[in-house]
Amino acid sequence: MILWEKLSRKIINMIKRKPRAKGVACRWHYTADRNKLFNHPTSPSTKSFWCGASSEAFFARGEFLKKKQRKKLHGLFSAEKHQASESAAEREYVLLKKYKNYAIAALFVFCNIILIPILEILCLPAKKKSRKFLWRKAAIFNIGWYFYLSGLKIKVEGRKKISNKKPMIFIANHLSGIDGFILIYLLGPDITPLMAPVKYFPFPYSYWFGKMEYIDVQRSDIEKEKYQTSYEPHQAIKKALKELKSGHSILIFPEGHVSPQHKLLYFHTGAARIALAADKKITPIGIIGTDKITLSKFAFLPGTIKVIFSEPIDLVKYYKDNKSTIKKTSEKLKKEVRNLLLKKYYSLGYDEKSPEKTAVFFNIDNTLYDGNAQKDFIYCSWKRGSIEIKYLLAVFYYYILSKCKIISYFDSFNYSILILKGWRADKLYKLNKLIFNKNLKYNVYEQMRAIIKDHKEKRHKIILITHMVAPLAKCFADYVNADYWVSLYLEEKKLKYTGKLIKKYINDKKDKQVLELKKILKFELGQSFAYGHDYDDLPMLKLVKYKTFVNPEKDLEKYGKKHNCEILEI
Numbered sequence: 001m002i003l004w005e006k007l008s009r010k011i012i013n014m015i016k017r018k019p020r021a022k023g024v025a026c027r028w029h030y031t032a033d034r035n036k037l038f039n040h041p042t043s044p045s046t047k048s049f050w051c052g053a054s055s056e057a058f059f060a061r062g063e064f065l066k067k068k069q070r071k072k073l074h075g076l077f078s079a080e081k082h083q084a085s086e087s088a089a090e091r092e093y094v095l096l097k098k099y100k101n102y103a104i105a106a107l108f109v110f111c112n113i114i115l116i117p118i119l120e121i122l123c124l125p126a127k128k129k130s131r132k133f134l135w136r137k138a139a140i141f142n143i144g145w146y147f148y149l150s151g152l153k154i155k156v157e158g159r160k161k162i163s164n165k166k167p168m169i170f171i172a173n174h175l176s177g178i179d180g181f182i183l184i185y186l187l188g189p190d191i192t193p194l195m196a197p198v199k200y201f202p203f204p205y206s207y208w209f210g211k212m213e214y215i216d217v218q219r220s221d222i223e224k225e226k227y228q229t230s231y232e233p234h235q236a237i238k239k240a241l242k243e244l245k246s247g248h249s250i251l252i253f254p255e256g257h258v259s260p261q262h263k264l265l266y267f268h269t270g271a272a273r274i275a276l277a278a279d280k281k282i283t284p285i286g287i288i289g290t291d292k293i294t295l296s297k298f299a300f301l302p303g304t305i306k307v308i309f310s311e312p313i314d315l316v317k318y319y320k321d322n323k324s325t326i327k328k329t330s331e332k333l334k335k336e337v338r339n340l341l342l343k344k345y346y347s348l349g350y351d352e353k354s355p356e357k358t359a360v361f362f363n364i365d366n367t368l369y370d371g372n373a374q375k376d377f378i379y380c381s382w383k384r385g386s387i388e389i390k391y392l393l394a395v396f397y398y399y400i401l402s403k404c405k406i407i408s409y410f411d412s413f414n415y416s417i418l419i420l421k422g423w424r425a426d427k428l429y430k431l432n433k434l435i436f437n438k439n440l441k442y443n444v445y446e447q448m449r450a451i452i453k454d455h456k457e458k459r460h461k462i463i464l465i466t467h468m469v470a471p472l473a474k475c476f477a478d479y480v481n482a483d484y485w486v487s488l489y490l491e492e493k494k495l496k497y498t499g500k501l502i503k504k505y506i507n508d509k510k511d512k513q514v515l516e517l518k519k520i521l522k523f524e525l526g527q528s529f530a531y532g533h534d535y536d537d538l539p540m541l542k543l544v545k546y547k548t549f550v551n552p553e554k555d556l557e558k559y560g561k562k563h564n565c566e567i568l569e570i
Contacts, residue, residue, distance in 0.1 A: 097301055101150050105299035108146045112204040115142070119211075132213040136189035139208060143185045151302025152293070154182060158309035162283060167249045168312060169278075171271050172285035173337055173345065174253040175262055177297035179287050183251055186307060192243045193251040194236060194270070197227035205298075215239050219256050220449070222442065237274055244278045254333065260447040260568055261548070262291040263347045266457040267334040269326050276319055276329070281312035284333065286340025308340045347454065348546050352527055355459045359523040361514065361540055362452070364466040364476055366533040367550045370443040370570075375399060377472055378416075380435045391419040409467070409536075414501065417469065417490065421499030425492055429471045436475040444479065445570050448531070448550070452480050461523060465510050465540060484521070486513050511539035531568075532556075541565075 119138055123131045147154070162168075170191070172183060180193060198209045198216045200223070209216070217236040218224045224232070231239060240250050252274070254267040275282045289305035313336060319329055338346060352358060365372050375395075382392040395416045402412035420428065452462055464477055464485040473487035491500045518525065528544040530537070534553050541547040547565040549556055560567050 094301075097151075098295060101295065101301055102299055104146065104149045105296075107149075108142065108298075109204065111142060112208060116204060116207060132211065133189050135208065135211040136184075139212060140185055140189060143181050147181075147185065150300060152300065153304040154186070155304060155306045156186065156309070157306065158311075159186075161309055161311050163312075166281075167244050167247050168280050169244070169271060169275050169282040170249060170251045170285055171254050171282060171333060171337065172251070173264055173287055173341060174255045174258050175287055175345070176258060176290040176294040176300075178294065178300055179253070179258075179290055180251075181298070182287065182290070182305070182307065183285065187249065187251065190247075191249050191251050192240075194240060194253075197223055197230040199227050199229070215243070215250075220446065222446070233270060237270060237277070240274050241278050244274075244280055250274070254330070254337075255450075257447065257450040260451065260570060261348075261566065262345065264334065264338055264341070264345055264350075265347065265450060266454040267330045267337075269330045272315065272326055272330040272333060275315040276326075279316050282315050282333065283312045284310040284336040284340060286310070286337060288342060288345070310336060310340055348529070349458075349527060352458075354524075356461075357522070357524045357527065358458070358460040359463055359517070359521065359525075359528040359544075360452075360455045360460045361463050361465050361510075361528070361530040361532075361544070362448075362480075362482075363532045363534075363537050363550075364464060364468060364473065367531050367537075368444055368448050368464075368476065368480065369440070370445060372399075373440060373443075373472060373476070374416075374468055376440060376443070377432065377435055378419075380439045381431065384435070386431055387419065395419065413467070413488075417497075417501065418499040420490065420497045423497050425471075425490075425495055425497065428497070429474075432471040432475050436472070436479070440475070441479055444476075447570050449480060451531075452482075455529070456481065460529070461521060463517065465513055467536065484517070486517070509539050510537060511543055514540050514543055 115138060119135060123134055126134060170183070170187065172179065180195065184191060184193065192214060194215045194217055195209065196216065197218060198206050198214075200206075200216075201209060215236050216227075216230040218227060218230045218232055223230070240252075243250055252271045254271045255265040256268050257265070259265050271282065274280075286308040287305065288308070289303065290300070293300045293303040293305065295301060313333075315329060315333075318324065318332060322328075324332070338350075349355075349358065362368055365374075378387060378392060378395050381387040382389065398407070398412035398415045401407045402409050455462060461484065462480070462482040464473060464480075464482050464487075466473055466476075466485070466487050468476075468487050470487045470489050473485050476482070477485040489502045491498045491502050514525075517523075525543050526545055529546040529548070530541045530544040531548045531550050532538070532541050532552075533550050533556075535556060538556065538559070541549075547560075547563075548568055549560040549565055550568045551570055552560060552567060557567060559565075
């Protein structure tokens with residue numbers, strides 16, 4: 001042992017090391033990123049210079065063994081290796097679970113398709129009124145085995161508070177596409193949900209929902225045009241009242257949409273109106289955890305979620321006692337649901353004292369709109385015959401050059417607007433409005449419109465900031481009911497465009513525009529929001545408290561993750 005200690009000391013002395021205080025022991029460690037040893041002081045009681053190192057740790061000259069021999073050393077890389085292997089194993093396990101649950105979701109869809117002709121035959125001798133319950137019971141059975149095979153566990157709290165004898169209204173928050181399935185499974189076949197238009201869902205779900213005779217509602221002007229067979233809001237309320245009179249409970253998601261940010265959105269007044277008109281109690285439900293396990297609309301990872309039932313509320317009594325309004329009554333319902341949830345599901349800035357001083361900034365392209373609106377406008381103009389093919393090709397040529405970073409975005413924009421030279425201002429505005437209403441508005445994200453609606457109800461200022469020509473930007477501002485909008489303005493002479501931009505607005509960075517607006521509108525950046533997509537939006541996003549990257553570019557996504565910003569994929 002004495003010979004070994006002497007030899008060890010000689011080997012250590014051959015390696016350069018930092019000086020240390022007398023009487024302080026030292027431990028040697030290996031760093032994975034640097035092929036050298038370093039020492040740091042430990043407690044004076046520590047005698048060993050290397051914990052767990054074997055006798056083959058070093059050559060006589062202090063060099064490391066080769067990689068294969070180094071693997072034999074115990075105690076050197078154990079922590080790092082363990083962590084790396086654990087993380088790799090976790091990734092493989094999560095990936096395996098994803099594939100497994102996607103396969104189960106595909107099996108669920110397949111079974112629903114196979115059952116359609118069988119149920120149609122079984123329904124032939126049944127009465128018309130009882131047919132929908134046969135479909136509903138079959139759906140609940142399917143949902144039950146789907147949840148079981150997918151590994152979904154549901155913890156239910158407060159269910160004993162509910163009386164199954166009397167019909168009532170259930171309201172819940174909406175975090176994911178499976179929320180409806182969960183509550184249908186828990187509440188049974190007598191529940192009739194108010195839902196999105198049946199044709200909004202893919203086959204076979206659309207077929208099943210139609211046969212189960214759920215109440216599908218047109219939620220927006222777009223859905224009124226697309227799904228004309230669905231109920232209008234006032235018709236849906238009448239239908240819900242009939243269901244309650246016939247002894248069936250109803251289920252409503254008052255937010256109207258799945259919350260894209262997994263935060264509680266504005267509550268529409270439909271639930272309050274039905275409860276007051278029918279004089280029925282209303283039961284708030286809180287759903288927790290479905291946002292964490294969701295893979296797609298109807299596919300999810302194994303996990304445990306919680307469903308909390310609150311005490312039924314006598315809304316008629318509250319309305320009379322407080323001399324309330326429909327809007328305030330609806331806000332009361334939102335507070336009741338919010339009290340059941342974790343704080344992370346509360347809407348951002350829910351406790352702000354002066355909401356009128358809050359501004360919300362939005363970019364348009366790839367944030368509110370799916371794609372590049374100006375590019376789509378030019379293409380639609382060409383299809384209508386308003387622009388010649390040579391101008392269309394020129395614009396796309398400049399667009400490709402800017403994407404390849406051969407020229408800047410503003411250079412491509414300046415070249416592109418030359419095609420508007422000589423156009424009358426009123427003619428361009430009318431063309432913008434026509435193409436927007438016939439084509440472009442269908443590419444506006446409904447999820448972002450729901451977010452804007454939520455901000456509007458909180459009395460926030462909605463401001464669009466975009467590098468887009470003013471006539472087209474105005475169409476977007478009118479459509480989403482924005483309070484203000486900032487865009488690029490075209491130079492006019494004698495009511496005709498010159499093909500140039502007004503110099504004042506060229507190359508203005510969005511942060512400067514925000515600061516100028518702050519002076520005029522006197523809002524507080526410390527409580528404001530911003531939604532952006534690319535690096536042009538970053539200066540604007542840095543100014544506000546609540547930053548959201550919508551469908552971000554890769555570099556911006558890395559920045560967002562590094563700085564713990566919200567990332568929203570639509």
